[in-house]
Amino acid sequence: MKIGSMAAALDDRIGGAGFLKKAMRKVFPDHWTFLLGEIALYSFVVVLLTGVFLTFFYKPSMAEVVYDGSYVPLRDVAMSQAYASTLEITFEVRGGLLMRQMHHWGTLVFLAAIVAHLLRNFFTGAFRRPRELNWLIGVALFGLVLLNGLFGYSLPDDLLSGAGLRILHGVTLSVPLVGTYAAAFLFGGEFPGDDIIARLYSLHVLLIPALLLVLIPLHAIVLTWRQTHTQFRAKGLNDRVVRGAPFFPSFLAKTTVFFLWVLGVIALLATFFQINPVWLYGPYLPSTVSAGSQPDWYMGFLEGALRIMPPWEFTVLGHTVAMSVLIPALGAPGLLFTGLALYPFLEKWVTGDRAVHHLLDRPREVPTRTGLGVAGMAYFGVLWMAGGNDLIASTFHISLNATTWIFRVLIVVAPVLGFVVTRRICLGLLARDRHTAGHGVETGVIVRGPDGGFTEVERPATDEETAVLVPPARPALPPARNGDMPRPVKHRVREALHRSWSR
Numbered sequence: 001m002k003i004g005s006m007a008a009a010l011d012d013r014i015g016g017a018g019f020l021k022k023a024m025r026k027v028f029p030d031h032w033t034f035l036l037g038e039i040a041l042y043s044f045v046v047v048l049l050t051g052v053f054l055t056f057f058y059k060p061s062m063a064e065v066v067y068d069g070s071y072v073p074l075r076d077v078a079m080s081q082a083y084a085s086t087l088e089i090t091f092e093v094r095g096g097l098l099m100r101q102m103h104h105w106g107t108l109v110f111l112a113a114i115v116a117h118l119l120r121n122f123f124t125g126a127f128r129r130p131r132e133l134n135w136l137i138g139v140a141l142f143g144l145v146l147l148n149g150l151f152g153y154s155l156p157d158d159l160l161s162g163a164g165l166r167i168l169h170g171v172t173l174s175v176p177l178v179g180t181y182a183a184a185f186l187f188g189g190e191f192p193g194d195d196i197i198a199r200l201y202s203l204h205v206l207l208i209p210a211l212l213l214v215l216i217p218l219h220a221i222v223l224t225w226r227q228t229h230t231q232f233r234a235k236g237l238n239d240r241v242v243r244g245a246p247f248f249p250s251f252l253a254k255t256t257v258f259f260l261w262v263l264g265v266i267a268l269l270a271t272f273f274q275i276n277p278v279w280l281y282g283p284y285l286p287s288t289v290s291a292g293s294q295p296d297w298y299m300g301f302l303e304g305a306l307r308i309m310p311p312w313e314f315t316v317l318g319h320t321v322a323m324s325v326l327i328p329a330l331g332a333p334g335l336l337f338t339g340l341a342l343y344p345f346l347e348k349w350v351t352g353d354r355a356v357h358h359l360l361d362r363p364r365e366v367p368t369r370t371g372l373g374v375a376g377m378a379y380f381g382v383l384w385m386a387g388g389n390d391l392i393a394s395t396f397h398i399s400l401n402a403t404t405w406i407f408r409v410l411i412v413v414a415p416v417l418g419f420v421v422t423r424r425i426c427l428g429l430l431a432r433d434r435h436t437a438g439h440g441v442e443t444g445v446i447v448r449g450p451d452g453g454f455t456e457v458e459r460p461a462t463d464e465e466t467a468v469l470v471p472p473a474r475p476a477l478p479p480a481r482n483g484d485m486p487r488p489v490k491h492r493v494r495e496a497l498h499r500s501w502s503r
Helices: 002-015 015-024 030-054 082-090 095-126 134-155 161-172 179-189 196-226 247-272 295-310 325-350 367-387 389-396 400-439 463-469 489-502
Strands: 064-065 078-080 314-316 319-321 440-448 454-461
Touching: 002 314, 002 400, 015 454, 030 095, 030 247, 064 095, 078 082, 082 095, 082 247, 082 489, 095 134, 095 247, 095 295, 095 319, 095 325, 095 367, 134 161, 134 196, 134 325, 161 179, 161 295, 196 314, 295 325, 295 367, 295 400, 325 367, 367 389, 367 400, 367 489, 389 400
Parallel strands: none
Antiparallel strands: 064 078, 314 319, 440 454
């Protein structure tokens, strides 16, 4: 009784009972692909909690100390306080190694789930109106998490992360006009400087997490609760009908168990699969060069772009512009993120589709979009593999120059080939669906006719099958406004793209 009175008094003063009642009844679809976003959300929670634990013991300082901890092979070795504190967390803090590895594995799972979630939304058209803003927030989250992963990877100040910082320093220097000033400010002087670890630490634990804590609830909760959930096409469903289970108690129970599964998988990975053993690498020294250095998977495409870029540079007014660094460091991620951010608006312009969509496409129903998606995956994948060209060369005993040229060719050929092949496959699948909807479903029963020929018995497609097989009609482009006058080039290009999109 007292609890009810308190709840009523609280609602009188701040409101929210109506929203809470509506939220408890909100319907969530049951399709498994909706779990991808939840994996990302719960991985972020694990990363956040383990990161808080690590901040209690980590010292973000490049001041030199002599190690006298429990790891004997590095005892009496000069190193930074950052590296010494990382060793202390690993060997002397109870549960420290487990927390470090859970933090690292959680980040890898977090980014993998973001990529899978983003691809699911792209291929099914979940970015269309009214979700363009949510798509842009998702792309921004992807970029921020990539940066934060890079910054966190650099904090131990070991030999491997130092190699990454050297690349970061070179990329910063390559920026025209302001590169040298930016590098001096960021690193606190000549490389490696004295301030880079402290500044990356501030970015890693304060600025970027604060942005994530704002954007993730906005992306995953606020906009999602305000909008109708997307769902795959089925009989009886339309843009105003949602089929699924209510948030309370069904979805709440399932998502709680799913969080425990995500936590358990990350804990098992951290327990049984060693990752980033910084004690084996030793402290970073600018004079030491490591062989076979590989970044985490999500930064592999940048590494690959740097490795296969030809040594192009030119001089302007006495200043050298290093295109061999500038193009891969800014061009490769710029092409990826700009393409992702602008794509929903490009497709809207090409198709003329301004309708509200809550039903998802099957990838085969939009061959051009699916082809572009596979082309983007091929682009990312080739760059990712090129990041290990030295290991590929040494493992398979082939020339390093040969592997570099193979990847230079593939970065052009693979996306084009992926687009063409994928688009043809989608068109073939669409033709089969049209045949099935019009002529019936193959039963596997073969009969012999009076003329001696063999035919397969087909049954008519059910309403449930037809609802999935027959895609909705695509909107036509509005006519040109100038009537019989020659149409502008922009409109003719749009018409040509629209025809290719709709085939």
